[in-house]
Amino acid sequence: MAKLVLNVALPAFKYKAMYAGAAKNLVASSLDGRKVQLPLSAFQSFVTHQGIYGLFEVEFDNRNKLLGVTKLR
Template structure:
């Protein structure tokens, strides 16, 4: 199962754009330099009072369908 690792730092104001309908995707640069675009809805479970912060790993199948997104560490 392929996986990519990335660091993400979004404050609550930045993520609020998703709830307001202004943004539907988040673009990150993975640790291997690859650009990854993922639906913001997949990050909702990681939202805390100060936003979304930490290292994450995304697992996907051979067709690039998301299987699992996990937080590896938080600051």
Template structure:
């Protein structure tokens, strides 16, 4: 299993577009400078009234398939 650490700050109005299905992927930069894209729906359990804010560890297989996500900050 491999992991990448991604700080996110997605405000409610931005996430609303993701939630409605208008946007299906999130593009972000990891703490080590890599650009990553992942399905927006993996963040749904982390949405608050402030949006999605925090640092997340995204775990994926050696074939780059999503396995899990966890909030670490």
């Protein structure tokens, strides 16, 4: 299984626009420089009034299917 660590900073107004249908995916760069596109719904449980902020670990299976997202800090 592969894991990536992402530093996500998505303000609430951008999340709201994305959630309203403007976009379905979050594009972010991992700490090691790889760019990934993930479904916004994977981060739904981490949304606050400020938006989505923090360091996240994303886990994939051998076929690069998203298994889960964990907030590190």
